[in-house]
Amino acid sequence: MPEPPAGRLTPGVAFTYDSPVPDRHDPITSAAAIPGTTDRHPLVRATAAPGGLGRRDLLTRAAAIAGGAALIGAADLARPRRARAVTAPRVYTRAEWSARPPTSPATIIKAPDHLIVHHMAFPNSTDYSLAHAFQLSRDCQNLHMDTNGWSDTGQQLTISRGGYVMEGRNRTLEAIGQRKNVFGAQCANENGHTLGIENEGTYTTELPPTALWNALVQTLAWLCDLYGLSPDTAIVGHRDYNPTQCPGDALYAQLSRLRSEVAGTLGLASAARAGSVTRSGLPGPRTLGDHGPAVGATEPRP
DSSP: OOOOEEEEOOTTSOOEEEEEOOSOOSBSSOGGGOOSOOOOOOOOOSOOOOTTSSOOOEEOOOOOOTTTOOOOOGGGOOEEOOSSOOOOOOEEOTTTTTOOOOSSOOOEESOOSEEEEEEOOOOOOOOOSHHHHHHHHHHHHHIIIIISOOSSOSSSEEEOTTOOEEEOSTTHHHHHHTTOEEOOSSSTTOTTTEEEEEESSOOSSSOOBHHHHHHHHHHHHHHHHHHTOOHHHHEEEGGGTSSSOTTOHHHHTTHHHHHHHHHHHTTOOOOOOOOOOOOOOOOOOSSTTOOSOOSOTTSOOO
16 A cells, blocks of 8 residues: 655645655564663653754745645744755645534644644554545544544644544644644643644554654654754653553654654754653553543633
8 A cells, every 4th residue: 555645835835745655554663672761751841942953044935734724924934944944744634534514613822832742542554545544534533522522623633554644623724824723632731832643543562654653753843843843852742741651652662763853854963762662551541542631621621
């Protein structure tokens, strides 16, 4: 089954196709063969400063995001340039995967200071097709709306095991087009300042397929560049905030490697290292789609 194509965010136009991701669906590496010690990312709750992220040449550019995002005025786009051009993923819109209308529109909020990696606690499907990815998004939305009682899908972005990146919560691409975020339902008590990426599968003992991993690296690099975030401090796991195994012991042990690859994509140096897989003892999924606390008691109804 072929991998999905990647895409480039070209100034002034919507996402367009670019070079494909390598045609592989095997796990990124053997979990048992990862050297080193368990890596627990230090939680940094303050807004990550964009300083120290490479050359700081100011530029003016315009960009548009598919799915109804407004063009950003050139005067609002003066921001640091990375050491390397960043290729954006091809993000499939809610209209493309046939999302249900939300019961209420999402609220656009300030830019995120952290990007949260989740596993969906869904089965590790071997169907890597686009049709499966679209059905995955519909299944997730149905679960969140019909079972959880939320107004819509909770997370901002979803990545299938075939490497397809999809818009999650309504108005997400509109907000990203403004270098902002939408208030979601993906990390309890932290939804006001974080953006969540759900990765199809359950990664307590297994690792994601290469297609998903590559898409996740590309997506995180794009978001770090867009928001002016440092991969070493901005990329975290759900468990860094809430008592949950999410994104799974196996994937969590790879977050340092993930930060390093994202930094490399941005042309930045990183001292990140891979950690070994150990049993965390944290709560795992109890039901389909249960990746841990998603909404805090004092947060607005999702």
